[in-house]
Amino acid sequence: MTEKMLEIEDLKTYFYGDEGVVKAVDGVTITVNKGETVGVVGESGCGKSVTSLSVMRLLQDTPGEIVDGSIKFEGKSLLNLSEKEMRMIRGNDIAMIFQEPMTSLNPVYKIGKQLEEAIKLHLRYDKKKARIHAVNMLNLVGLPRANEVMNEYPHQLSGGMRQRVMIAMAMACNPKLLIADEPTTALDVTIQAQILELMQQLRNESNTSIMLITHDLGVVAEMCDRVVVMYAGEVVEESDVYTLFENPKHPYTKGLIGSVPKLGQDVEKLDSIPGNVPIPTNMPSGCKFAPRCEFAMDICWKKDPVLLETNDKHACRCWLYQDQEKALEV
Amino acid sequence: MLQYVVKRLIGIIPILFLVSIFIFLFVHLIPGDPARLVAGQDATLQDVEVVRQELGLDQPIHIQYFNFISGIFQGDIGSSIKTGRPVFNEIASRFMPTFWLTFWSMIWAVIVGLLIGVISATKRNKWQDYLGMFGAVSGISMPSFWLGLLLIQVFAVQLGWLPVGGLESWKSYVLPSITLGSGVAAVVARFSRSSLMDILKDDYIRTGRAKGLNEHKVVWGHGLKNAMIPVVTMTGLQFGFLLGGSIVIETVFSWPGLGRLLIDSVAFRDYPVIQAEMLLFALEFILINLIVDLIYGFLNPQIRYD
Numbered sequence: 001m002t003e004k005m006l007e008i009e010d011l012k013t014y015f016y017g018d019e020g021v022v023k024a025v026d027g028v029t030i031t032v033n034k035g036e037t038v039g040v041v042g043e044s045g046c047g048k049s050v051t052s053l054s055v056m057r058l059l060q061d062t063p064g065e066i067v068d069g070s071i072k073f074e075g076k077s078l079l080n081l082s083e084k085e086m087r088m089i090r091g092n093d094i095a096m097i098f099q100e101p102m103t104s105l106n107p108v109y110k111i112g113k114q115l116e117e118a119i120k121l122h123l124r125y126d127k128k129k130a131r132i133h134a135v136n137m138l139n140l141v142g143l144p145r146a147n148e149v150m151n152e153y154p155h156q157l158s159g160g161m162r163q164r165v166m167i168a169m170a171m172a173c174n175p176k177l178l179i180a181d182e183p184t185t186a187l188d189v190t191i192q193a194q195i196l197e198l199m200q201q202l203r204n205e206s207n208t209s210i211m212l213i214t215h216d217l218g219v220v221a222e223m224c225d226r227v228v229v230m231y232a233g234e235v236v237e238e239s240d241v242y243t244l245f246e247n248p249k250h251p252y253t254k255g256l257i258g259s260v261p262k263l264g265q266d267v268e269k270l271d272s273i274p275g276n277v278p279i280p281t282n283m284p285s286g287c288k289f290a291p292r293c294e295f296a297m298d299i300c301w302k303k304d305p306v307l308l309e310t311n312d313k314h315a316c317r318c319w320l321y322q323d324q325e326k327a328l329e330v
Numbered sequence: 331m332l333q334y335v336v337k338r339l340i341g342i343i344p345i346l347f348l349v350s351i352f353i354f355l356f357v358h359l360i361p362g363d364p365a366r367l368v369a370g371q372d373a374t375l376q377d378v379e380v381v382r383q384e385l386g387l388d389q390p391i392h393i394q395y396f397n398f399i400s401g402i403f404q405g406d407i408g409s410s411i412k413t414g415r416p417v418f419n420e421i422a423s424r425f426m427p428t429f430w431l432t433f434w435s436m437i438w439a440v441i442v443g444l445l446i447g448v449i450s451a452t453k454r455n456k457w458q459d460y461l462g463m464f465g466a467v468s469g470i471s472m473p474s475f476w477l478g479l480l481l482i483q484v485f486a487v488q489l490g491w492l493p494v495g496g497l498e499s500w501k502s503y504v505l506p507s508i509t510l511g512s513g514v515a516a517v518v519a520r521f522s523r524s525s526l527m528d529i530l531k532d533d534y535i536r537t538g539r540a541k542g543l544n545e546h547k548v549v550w551g552h553g554l555k556n557a558m559i560p561v562v563t564m565t566g567l568q569f570g571f572l573l574g575g576s577i578v579i580e581t582v583f584s585w586p587g588l589g590r591l592l593i594d595s596v597a598f599r600d601y602p603v604i605q606a607e608m609l610l611f612a613l614e615f616i617l618i619n620l621i622v623d624l625i626y627g628f629l630n631p632q633i634r635y636d
């Protein structure tokens with residue numbers, strides 16, 4: 001029996017805005033096992049970031065709210081924790097890397113101070129020990145001149161270097177789970193490859209579980225054990241990474257994969273699927289992918305298919321693989 | 331850094347030179363005749379002419395300007411037409427009261443304004459925010475002569491705790507600095523609120539929270555220093571304005587400061603005093619600008635001094 005690190009179950013996170021309710025995440029279930037790297041893929045706006053911010057409970061400054069579902073970390077519910085207990089977990093047991101390396105570091109403080117902060121807080125090191133640990137982390141993420149970088153400000157570093165600093169910061173307290181929200185998207189291709197290599201190396205050394213959010217299928221192919229494909233706030237397909245590339249089922253996944261994945265193949269720019277993600281306030285009834293699906297049938301417009309595990313650990317949300325007769329009767 | 335300061339200080343000279351021309355022209359454009367005022371109401375035209383010659387006001391204006399400037403270079407900025415005392419002494423005795431009044435007003439105003447701003451920004455749309463912003467709007471819209479008179483009525487006349495006016499002890503500072511600072515506190519509060527609210531949406535704030543920092547550390551540690559960057563500029567400007575001496579407040583509180591000296595000297599067409607005072611304001615503004623730039627660089631490491 002594999003040990004479960006993170007269990008997101010039927011998570012619903014809605015945004016309450018002027019134009020109505022945006023169901024950014026609408027019943028998402030994702031499990032990350034110990035030592036496993038799970039990829040979460042999908043076009044921009046499908047709810048990947050909101051899912052990860054929900055896990056960290058970092059939605060307090062947005063109009064977003066977790067309205068239903070549960071999030072368990074090592075078996076204990078995160079949604080029931082007090083804010084104080086949650087702070088003991090953030091940056092300690094669960095760490096996060098963001099998409100925007102250029103703006104994710106505070107421009108007015110030196111790198112060293114920003115790195116030491118979490119180390120002092122969670123590991124309770126004194127100033128001297130924290131500094132040594134911070135330098136070690138910078139060395140670990142392959143930053144040259146680690147000692148000097150400690151005394152530099154973010155604007156003195158390139159995007160790739162800043163992302164290394166963010167990774168060092170995230171890994172500093174030896175987290176059990178790392179949530180990486182498109183960690184390479186903002187970087188150019190050669191730097192992307194270096195950062196991925198670094199993440200692979202760190203994972204192999206530390207056995208950290210990773211939830212890797214990306215819209216780059218090449219990254220998924222290279223890094224992940226399992227993949228969750230999201231569309232419009234829902235999971236539409238889930239399987240191990242081999243099966244997904246060998247035998248994709250959902251028409252959306254098929255469209256995403258299209259050709260052989262390679263690094264830098266960006267779902268964002270993929271034009272093999274015509275149309276756009278539906279506007280969240282105006283979701284079609286039935287299958288949310290129907291307006292763009294070449295296989296769409298009558299039932300697809302009427303009734304939302306469920307996420308069904310078809311055969312061993314391969315789940316798919318599509319009427320093509322489900323008993324339509326039965327569904328129509330209900 | 332030191333090099334930068336020296337460079338900026340040298341740069342002040344040509345600016346002041348230019349400013350002095352404008353001031354000189356401006357002062358001489360004020361309608362009215364100082365010679366007539368000095369000579370008195372029943373002086374004859376001849377008497378007035380004699381006085382005019384004594385004061386050097388019969389010379390063509392560019393000669394007058396030249397005399398004024400060469401005087402400055404010799405360390406002599408002339409004497410008051412009204413009192414005959416050196417302008418330097420006239421201004422020096424008035425500068426410190428205005429300076430300290432401004433200083434204490436700014437100190438409390440910035441501290442209180444920042445506190446209100448930060449609390450309002452973090453308790454957005456809660457009662458603390460509404461209360462803070464209600465106070466700020468009142469502070470901005472309440473005319474200072476009215477606030478001053480109100481304070482005098484309550485704390486000086488009725489309760490007798492504080493003096494009605496003048497400058498005798500530290501107690502004399504209390505009411506005028508409350509009056510003078512309330513507008514500044516209000517502006518600082520509103521400015522820091524909106525600045526901090528913007529900053530709190532930034533990505534590095536989210537990073538701070540994701541590290542497990544508490545809200546206190548996120549706001550005061552990571553937010554405030556960034557939010558201060560625009561606030562410092564605004565505060566510096568306010569300081570510069572107030573250093574000129576508030577005419578209204580100095581009048582209400584009979585304060586022996588630069589503001590009242592300015593009205594008196596304008597009323598008497600005391601050209602040398604007006605000129606010197608305006609030149610001093612210009613110099614103060616330039617110096618404050620320099621200080622603001624230095625604080626700016628201290629707050630924002632992306633600024634380089636070269």
Ligand SMILES: Nc1ncnc2c1ncn2[C@@H]1O[C@H](COP(=O)(O)OP(=O)(O)O)[C@@H](O)[C@H]1O
Pocket residue numbers: 015017022024042043044045046047048049050051062063064280
């Ligand atoms: N701060 C916010 N305010 C309002 N709506 C938001 C906010 N953040 C996200 N959303 C909504 O949630 C949806 C999903 O966003 P997100 O999770 O960021 O997508 P992505 O998969 O690209 O990471 C967006 O389409 C948007 O409508």
Ligand code: SF4
Pocket residue numbers: 250251252287288289290291293294295296297300305317318319320
């Ligand atoms: S349910 Fe119908 S519309 Fe939706 S993906 Fe499957 S075939 Fe296409």
Ligand SMILES: [Mg+2]
Pocket residue numbers: 045048049050181182
């Ligand atoms: Mg995103």
